[in-house]
Amino acid sequence: xxxxxxxxxxxxxxxxxxxxxxxxxxxxxxxxxxxxxxxxxxxxxxxxxxxxxx
Numbered sequence: 678x679x680x681x682x683x684x685x686x687x688x689x690x691x692x693x694x695x696x697x698x699x700x701x702x703x704x705x706x707x708x709x710x711x712x713x714x715x716x717x718x719x720x721x722x723x724x725x726x727x728x729x730x731x
Contacts, residue, residue: 682719689713 692709 682716682723685712685716685719689716 689709689712692705692712695705695709
């Protein structure tokens with residue numbers, strides 16, 4: 678689960694940078710924001726629940 682969270686966060690950052698630099702691909706900015714929000718929610722749920730899944 679932790680690896681999935683890292684992968685989603687990296688993809689979100691890459692899409693945010695790409696969406697910010699390339700005006701014609703501005704929809705990637707929104708995709709990056711959504712993925713970043715999902716990554717934060719997953720992290721919070723994992724830390725609140727206290728489960729230690731590998």
